[in-house]
Amino acid sequence: MSSPAPARPRPVHRAADLLAAYLPGSFYYSSARGVLLADGVHSHVRGTPGNRAAAAAEALEAAVLAGVANPVVVGAIGFRPDSGSSLIVPAVVRRAEIPGDGDLRLGESSPGVGDAAGSGGTSDGRSRAAADAVESDGNVGGRAEAAGNAAESGGNVGRRSQAGSEVGTGGRSRAGSVAESGGTAGGRAEAASAAAESRADAGGRTRLAARGGNQGQAIDGFRSGSGFEGADASLRNNQTSWTVVPRPAPEVYAESVRRAVDLISDGELRKVVLARALDLVGEQGVSVRKLLRNLVVADPAAHAFAVDVSAPGDPAPRTLVGASPELLVSRKGNVVTANPLAGSRRRTGDPAQDARAIAELRVSEKDLNEHALVAAQVAEVLGRFCTELDVPEEPEVIGTPTMWHLSTRIAGRVGPGGPSSLELAEALHPTPAVCGVPVDLARDTIARLEAEDRGYYAGLVGWTDLAGDGEWVVTIRCAEVSDRTARLFAGAGVVAGSDPAAELAETSAKFGTLLRALGAEGVA
Template sequence: MTTTLPERRSVRVREIEDSTDLWRLPPSGDAVVSWMHDGRGMIGWGEAARFEITGPGRYERAARAWSDFVAQLGGDAASAVAFASFSFDDRGRSVLIVPEVLVTRRDGRSWVTTIGAATPSRHSPIARPGRVRWSDGALPRARWRDVVAEAVRRLRLGELDKVVLARDLLAETDQPIDPRFLLRELARRHPQCWTFAVDGLIGATPEMLLRRRGDQVTSQVLAGSSWSGDGRHLLTSSSYRDEHDFAVESLLSAIAPHCADVRTCGPSVLRLRNIAHLATDVSATLTTGVDLLGLAAAAHPTAAVGGTPRRAAAGLISELEDLDRDRYAAPVGWLDAGGDGELGIALRCAQLSGSRARLFAGCGIVAESDPDVEVHETDAKFAAVREALGA
C-alpha cells in the first residue's frame, strides 16, 4: 500500500455563500474529487492524504488506513471525508483520497473544509476539449458481439445463470480534457445520477450500491435495461426479470449476515435520459458493527456487474472478456470518520489521461439474450460520456 500524508493536519470549517455553480470552484487540473446528485453534494481538490491499495483484502486494508488517518486527526476528524474508488478485482489499484479543500452543498447551505495549510484556490476557466476522435478499445464492436454470442451459448449449456460482459471505447481530443467540464456536462444531462470523480475516473452512475447512515442501510439495485420505448416492457419480460432478480438476490445474500429487517420495494422502471432500467430499492437495519467498506467487501461484485454464480461468472469474464476493467463497475463514492457514506457502482464513466479518455460499458447476459441487442445496449450506455465530451 502506498500512503501520502500531510505534515500539518489541522481542519478548518467555515460557511460560504451558496454557489450556483460548484464546478467552477476547483482550479484546473485532474486532482478533482466529486460526488454530486441533483446539484447537491461535494466537490474537492488537492490531496491532504492519499492511500493506494493493490492486491487481495483491498477493502479491509483501505478501512484500516482510513481509521488510522482519522485517529491522527483526533477531534477534527468529524469534518473529514475520504473519496474512494476501488478496483473491480484484486489485480487493479484502489485509491482513497482526502482532499485538501472540500466544498459541500446541502439543504441550501454551502461550507468549505480545509485540511492542513491549504487555502481555497482561485478557479480558472473551464476548458472545452475540442474535437473528439473515437477508436476501438480492447475489442472491435463486431468482435465483442461474437464474445457475447459465445457467452450465450455457454449459458444455454447451463454452466451459469448470468454473466456481465464489458467493452471499452477510446477517445482522443484536441485539448487536454478538463475534468470539471466533463463533470458539469454529465451533471447537467443526468441529474438523476450520482456524478463522481476520483483519481481521474469520472462518470454519472444511476446505481447506489450501498448507503450507510448509522444503523440504516439502503441500496438501489439496477439490472435489466432497454434503450427503446419507455421501458414498461421490462416488467413483463421473463429474461429481463430473471436478470434483475439475480442481482437483487446477490445483494440480499451479501448483506444478510450483517442486517435484519431487510425490505425490498420493486421492481419498478427507472427512466433516464437515453435508457431505462428495472430498479428495486432495498433497506435494512445493521445488527453488526460492520462499516461501509465492510459491507462493500461482502457485496462486490453483485450479479448486476459480475454475474451468478459469482465464481463461475468471474471465470467466464476472465476467459472471454479480454479487458482490464480497472475501476469500472466497482464501488465508488465517499465515507466519513464515523463509517457512514455512500458507494455507487462506477458506471457510465471514463478514465481520463490528458487528452485521452477510456470509456466503459457493459451488459448483463442471460441464456435468452440477443448478442445484437446487447451491442446496441452498450452503445446506449456509452452515449452518456460521448454526448458530454462532444458538448
C-alpha cells in the same frame, strides 16, 4: 478573565460553485445527499482487497489524532481484486448539502411527482437532486465537514421485515425470496398504455410505478432548481474531430456474447456481464472539467464523480469521470440503502417509442430474471448485516436521460457498532449487475472473454466518514481520461436466451451518456 474566542463562521457553499471549483486532481462527488469536493492528500489509505474498510477506519482515526477535524476517506476501487485503489484522506473538504430534512424513513413512501413525468419538463423530485447553497459544519481552516447528512435515500420501502424472516400483510418479501422465485412472472406488470402514478425517490430520479404512465418525460431541461443553474450546459470539449477505436470490434464482442450463452447453457454459469470499450482520441487534450460539468448538468440526479486514478508510469494524469445511475450502498446513521439496476432499454425521447420500451421491459422474462439475480444477491449480502431489511417484491422502472432500467430499492437498518458504508460496499462488490452469478466463475469468464482490462470500470467510487456513514456507487457510465484520450466503458448482462445483437445494441446505448457529454454524439 479572558473572553471566549469568537466562533469561526461556518462556510457556506453552493453546488454550482463547488462544481466550478473542481480542478483535475481534485475528488468530486455529487448525489441526492449533496456535493463533496476534496483537495490535497492528508494520507493514503493502504489495505488489501476485502480489508480496505479496516484500513480506512485506521486512517480516519490517525487523521483525528493528527488534528484533522471531521476527516473522510474518498476515492475509487477497481473491478478485480488485484485492481488499483485510489483511497485517500483528503486535506481539505468542502460540501454543499440539500436544504431541509429530506430524510425518508423505513416504512414511508416516496413523495409523488404527479404528472411531471409527462410534462415535458422535470419533476420537483429531480430538481432537488443537488440543491443550492446550504450551511455545512466547518472545521479548522474553514474546511467543510465531509459529505453530507442531507437527503436520506431510503425510499420505496413499505412494511418492515426482520432480515431473513417472512413478511406479513403488505407484500414485502423476505431477503432471500427473490432468489428462490427465480424471477418475477412475465405478466405481472401491465403494459405501459395509460397514464398512471409516478414516484420519485429521495434523489429525485423519476420512478414509474407498476401500471405504466406517460413516458414523454423530457430528456433536457433538468437544470431548474437543481443547484447547478450557474453551470454552463453548453460547454464542449472543442474537438473538431475524434478518432474512435472500438475495443474489441463490435463483431468480436457479439461473438463473445455467443460464447457466454453457450457457457451458460452447458454449465453452472447463470449470468455474466460482458463489457466493451471505446477509445476516443481528440485533436487536443480532453477537458475533464467540461466533461464533468456536462454530465452533472445533463442529469443532476445521477451520482457524478471525478477522481484521480493516476498510477506510477502513466505518461499523463488519469481521471475516472462519470455519472452512475446505480447506488451500490449508502449508510446514514443506522439506515442502509442499496439500489441495484439490471435489465435495460434505450431511451429515445419519443413518447411512443419509450412507452413501448418500458412495456417490453416490464414483461421481459429475460430482463426480469436477470434483475432478480442481482436483487437477490444484494438482499442476501445486506441481510447478513441488517437487523431489518425491506425488499420490494417487484422491480420498478427508472429513467436516465439515455436509458430505462429495472430498479429495486432495498432498505434496512444496522445495529449499534454496525459495518461502515465501505465495509458494506466491499461485501457487496462485485454485484451480479456488473459481474455475474456465481461471482468467481463469472469473474473468470470475464477475464477470458473481454479484450481489455476493466481497470476502475465496474468498481466503486464514493466516500465514508469516521462514523461509518457514506455512499458508494458502481462505476458505470464512466470514462478514464488521459491527455487526448477518453476510454469509455459499457456492459450488458448475458443470461440464457441473450441475443448477441441486442446486447451489442445495449452497450451502444449506454455509451450515449458519455458521448453526449463529450459532444461526440454519432461518432460511434
